[in-house]
Amino acid sequence: MGIHYDYKSTKSAKLMEKQAKREKKLAEKKAKRLAKEGSKKEDQRPQTLDASKPITLDFLTNPNKE
Numbered sequence: 001m002g003i004h005y006d007y008k009s010t011k012s013a014k015l016m017e018k019q020a021k022r023e024k025k026l027a028e029k030k031a032k033r034l035a036k037e038g039s040k041k042e043d044q045r046p047q048t049l050d051a052s053k054p055i056t057l058d059f060l061t062n063p064n065k066e
Helices: 001-045 057-061
Strands: none
Touching: none
């Protein structure tokens, strides 16, 4: 009968440990995902056009534009 008595008295502590472990794992996954997405966001900056320059056909069709 000692096993059942011990189970009830430690049930809440075990549940709290499980939840903490689960939250820690989720936080690690989120941090990893954000780090992965952060590197992509830095590389893909939208380039803005200069309003003072006219848009020409050569500018639109040049494959080697900067």
